[in-house]
Amino acid sequence: MHLAAPFPAPAIADAQALYIHWPFCVSKCPYCDFNSHVRDSVDVAAWRTALLADMAHEASLTTGRPLSSIFFGGGTPSLMPPALVADLIAAAQAHWGFTPDIEITLEANPNSVEAARFGDLATTGINRVSLGLQALDNEALHFLGRAHDVAEGLAALDTAQRLFDRVSFDLIYARPDQSEADWEAELARALAFGTGHLSLYQLTIEPGTRFATLVAQGRMTPADPDHGATLYELTAAMTGAAGIPAYEISNHARVGQESRHNLTYWRYGDYMGVGPGAHGRRGGMATLRHRKPENWMGAVERNGNGLQSEEVLVGDDRAREALLMGLRLGEGVDLARIATMSGIVQDRLVNDRAIDQLTGLGLVRLDGARLQVAPAGMLLLDAILPELVAI
Structure with a gap:
């Protein structure tokens, strides 16, 4: 990561961002400790009504500034019906208007079921996809609890690159028993796919996760911190040489391909959160939606929005958050x-x-x-x- 001047992006004062959380998965998440969102079917009409109402509430408080980005995240947003995605994008445009270069990102798992929907999703206005590849090694994918294998993941990546203007994918390194040579070969292969953005994270052991349990049981040995540092330096050298340097501690991009949505977070701009569990920062307020889908839906029906809490952030809080987020950036x-x-x-x-x-x-x-x-x-x-x- 080089010490750089700020890269071009829409001025924070002139634009804002929207995060839409779709909470449902079709199978249990390997990392998530909250799996009541696993569903075989969803009442799409009811969810469309509720999401549009939740969005309208945020819009009523934040008019006058266009959106520079929309991010569909959460459980498995790429399994949202394309018609619903299109309706939400259209409503957002009607409420706020868009900057000319708006980035609309969809988070997706790299499996054949979701990849088969990419064509329809590409017609809705989605222009960027973020794929959770996580590893280019089948044994590692099994360890990480992923349902896809390498071949399926790379097929999804190929489909995404054909259909969307911008594609990012993530990989996790510093896995147990991963050598420097192993990571060098895996990262070289990843760079060869030519995407404009990569998210490269070191494996961390978070309390309450399956990995923490394995460590406590002596069934997993985390990577030595010095080894992790070596892999981090290797990552910086290889991505820099490939023209996709780090612009944030774990995120790498070609010039102009930085995630505009995440830059709003890191630069401490305003963003609205819509849907179960969505966080937001708007006008000096921290907003939080009810996390459990049924609780969120009930709140929308009662109040016209899914808010669990709104908290005024005092100056110290805002300054602290801005520093902690912004110092992650190379700029x-x-x-x-x-x-x-x-x-x-x-x-x-x-x-x-x-x-x-x-x-x-x-x-x-x-x-x-x-x-x-x-x-x-x-x-x-x-x-x-x-x-x-x-x-």
């Missing part, structure tokens, strides 16, 4: 902008002594009001952020 953060947005004076935002020490170690850089974590610092980001952020 870093504009401290003057955060001060203006939060009402917190710039001197209170960060620890000047820590900046001086970390700058001397080559881990951060301060240029005027722009603070960036250096490539070497990204390896230590979790330790660096508490030192930098003063609020």
Whole structure:
């Protein structure tokens, strides 16, 4: 990751984003501890009515600024009926209007059932697909709990690349027993597919997951942190050489192919969340929808929206969130902008002594009001952020 000036993107002040959460899966998620969303069938008409009502509520509070991105995520959004996707996109355009280069992303599992629907989904306005490939090794896919194999995943990738303007896929590395040579070969193969965006994550052991249980039982040994650091550096070198460098700690893109939707999150712009469990940030408010589908649906029927809570974020909260999100980016953060947005004076935002020490170690850089974590610092980001952020 190089220290770069901000890359072109719609101005945060002029646009906003929309996240639409479709909660349903057709099979149990290997990572999810909440599986009441597994359904054999869904009352599409009822869900269409509820999602449109939830969206209309958000629109009533956020008019006057067009959408620069829409992201369909959640359970298995690529199994949404294409007609429903089209209706939601049309409603969003009617409510807010679109920037000329709007990005409309669909999250999809790379299996033959979902890939067969890509053609219909491509006619709805979707122009970007994010595929959860996760590995290019069948044994690894089995370990990760994925239902697809490599051949099926690559067939879905080929279909997506033929039908959509922009395609991204993700891979997980630093898996148990994965050598440097193993990851080098897998990443080289991934880069050869020529997508404009890659999300490359190190395997992390989160409390309450199946992996945490396996570690506790002694049935899984996580990758050594030093080995993980070696793989991270290898990743940065290979993606940079291929012209798809990191612009965020785990995300890599060709120039102009960065995820505009995720940039809204990382740059702390406004986004509306619609659907069960969806989070949002709008006008200094943190919004949260009811997570359980039935509870969300009941709230929409009673109140005209699926909100569980709305919380006013005080200046310290907004500044802290903006710093923690923005310092993940290679471009870093504009401290003057955060001060203006939060009402917190710039001197209170960060620890000047820590900046001086970390700058001397080559881990951060301060240029005027722009603070960036250096490539070497990204390896230590979790330790660096508490030192930098003063609020």
